Amino acid sequence: MRKPNAVRNLYGHVMQEIGQRIVSGKVRPGEVLPREETLAENLQVSRTALREAMKVLSAKGLIESRAGVGARVLEERFWNQLDADVLTWRCASMPTDDFVDKLVEMREIIEPAAAAAAARRRTAEQLADIETAYKAMDAAQTLDAWAEADLQFHDAVLQAAGNELMSSLFSVVESALGTFFVLSARTASNFKYSLPHHQKVLEAIRRKQPDVARKAMLAMIADSQSNLQRNRSRARKKAHA
Amino acid sequence: MRKPNAVRNLYGHVMQEIGQRIVSGKVRPGEVLPREETLAENLQVSRTALREAMKVLSAKGLIESRAGVGARVLEERFWNQLDADVLTWRCASMPTDDFVDKLVEMREIIEPAAAAAAARRRTAEQLADIETAYKAMDAAQTLDAWAEADLQFHDAVLQAAGNELMSSLFSVVESALGTFFVLSARTASNFKYSLPHHQKVLEAIRRKQPDVARKAMLAMIADSQSNLQRNRSRARKKAHA
DNA sequence: TATAGTTTATTTGTATGATAAATGTCCGGT
DNA sequence: ACCGGACATTTATCATACAAATAAACTATA
Structure with missing residues (x-):
């Protein structure tokens, strides 16, 4: 019907990348992701773009960021299972x-x-x-x-x-x-x-x-x-x- | 059960504010929001915080931002009606x-x-x-x-x-x-x-x-x-x- | 005049650097 | 053993600059 999945922006790619890592289980609930600076470096983007991606993932219930601690991957029961992206990632990975x-x-x-x-x-x-x-x-x-x-x-x-x-x-x-x-x-x-x-x-x-x-x-x-x-x-x- | 609604962060408040404006109908689908710099000024936050809020709203299907054009409010059929925030805003406004x-x-x-x-x-x-x-x-x-x-x-x-x-x-x-x-x-x-x-x-x-x-x-x-x-x-x- | 192509102004996208605030840890005092 | 405070770490926020995309204005040309 509609295809909002078309990702043109950089932060969108970053979101997809990290989102898939989480949903596919490469990083497990409870783990904390590397710090933003490191992650940004790994993915070859600025901290700005990375953070925008993180905010969206946070809105989808996949992670929770806290100052001084880092971004922790949340348990599956907090994920927005009905989110289109989350569902797509699940389809792709399992x-x-x-x-x-x-x-x-x-x-x-x-x-x-x-x-x-x-x-x-x-x-x-x-x-x-x-x-x-x-x-x-x-x-x-x-x-x-x-x-x-x-x-x-x-x-x-x-x-x-x-x-x-x-x-x-x-x-x-x-x-x-x-x-x-x-x-x-x-x-x-x-x-x-x-x-x-x-x-x-x-x-x-x-x-x-x-x-x-x-x-x-x-x-x-x-x-x-x-x-x-x-x-x-x-x-x-x-x-x- | 769970209450992820606790908004501590600044960008969260901005998101709530703009999200409510959209869902309540203060700004109608098809309209374009003021430019980011102006909006940020109105809401007394930096462009960074505003942008993080906009990205989340975009993920919820409420708006679509395009360079050179601005952020356009999408039609209701594109909204993530099953998103917890969208639903909350609807409950509050209608x-x-x-x-x-x-x-x-x-x-x-x-x-x-x-x-x-x-x-x-x-x-x-x-x-x-x-x-x-x-x-x-x-x-x-x-x-x-x-x-x-x-x-x-x-x-x-x-x-x-x-x-x-x-x-x-x-x-x-x-x-x-x-x-x-x-x-x-x-x-x-x-x-x-x-x-x-x-x-x-x-x-x-x-x-x-x-x-x-x-x-x-x-x-x-x-x-x-x-x-x-x-x-x-x-x-x-x-x-x- | 009409139209195709080009310039230009506007707006978002991305990057960088700096500072503030939150948080856990470690250490010393009791 | 317990408590409180300094300290290191990490995210949160801000400010600024430039790149890229887009639409509108403009210009040359037929």
Whole structure:
């Protein structure tokens, strides 16, 4: 959807570097980082740029700086787990099934709830947006076109749910999941297989039937989920062999 | 639970000040803030301190700084709505029923899901933690003691759910809701009225019955929710009169 | 006149150096 | 053993300078 990840600035690179070191476990919670002057020297930047990076990491809950002591890496429970960068770093450093499961679990919680809320509160315009996305999915000829339309569909549903907290959560989780696979399309030989599921969701929202919408969305996710499981167990076998 | 909100540093105050201005709508999306030198002068701090604050606000998605242009306030859809500070500022600046409803909606989504997950995955230790909290609620003699034990109960359930993304979300939402009322205890004459609900949740988690746990938790929230509604409509009538 | 390319003014980005304030440690006194 | 104060270390803040990016003004040219 949106890509605020484009890092142009120097301090951004520094933040990424140190953030990854922390999230990946190269430096462990409780440890104190080298002093600013040393760190700045190591990374070939000025103390100014380094400090700006540190402030942002501090805002993300990864570190805590105190005068006279240094910057201490905080325990994981203080990290802003829902921060886009933190999530991205976790995806990059621990692409374990375990973590993917947690992301999928979040998706399973959000989307059915969003579908139900959308069925309750959608305006005519919002319904039209969902329908437009659905038609684009139906008309898609390529995998990319389908993936884009699919994302638009889910986004439109979230929009119609009318709760920006939900949208924000979805956006973060979805973008993290996106680093692993383009939804589950790439894993299906026929990438349009889930179109009927989408239609059911659309219809339920049109008719303002929250429970029907919730169940349809849940079924859709469960379906793509089982698809994914197959693929993963296959991949695991390969890794074992 | 945790209070990282304690702002000791100067740049933190600056961040709060400007962040509130943005979230409260004093400066609107699309506008560009005064140049750094001017802003620093207005707030009586150095450009360095101001810039550190701006970087953090930028990380929260509230602004975007570009050389030669200035710092532009971004549209609301780019804001990190789930950031603790952003949420706090929203609570402070728009304590409307509408926003509280959105927070409550999030709680209604998270907690039943967490209860179900806890029933599936809890360890013996985690169950013991939940039980300890329950017993503390049962034994509570004062409202404060009850509120603390209650928070511990919900926290233990989230912990047992075994998904730190869920915990993080809960923690953020709960602390935001906390700015409005101590759960719904203060609104009930008998603050222990929800103890039976808690017991049902505990039992379901003990017996590893996800669906029962989900429904019990939902019932508990719905109950406290209806309590709240009564109070609010009463307050609204008063405001109208 | 219109337009493409260039200059120029403005603003943020980065670097450097200096001082203030906070913090833990060490040491001496009791 | 305990307490309080000097001391070293590290971050916090400030001030200043210059580099780089950007948009607006300008100029040459067709």
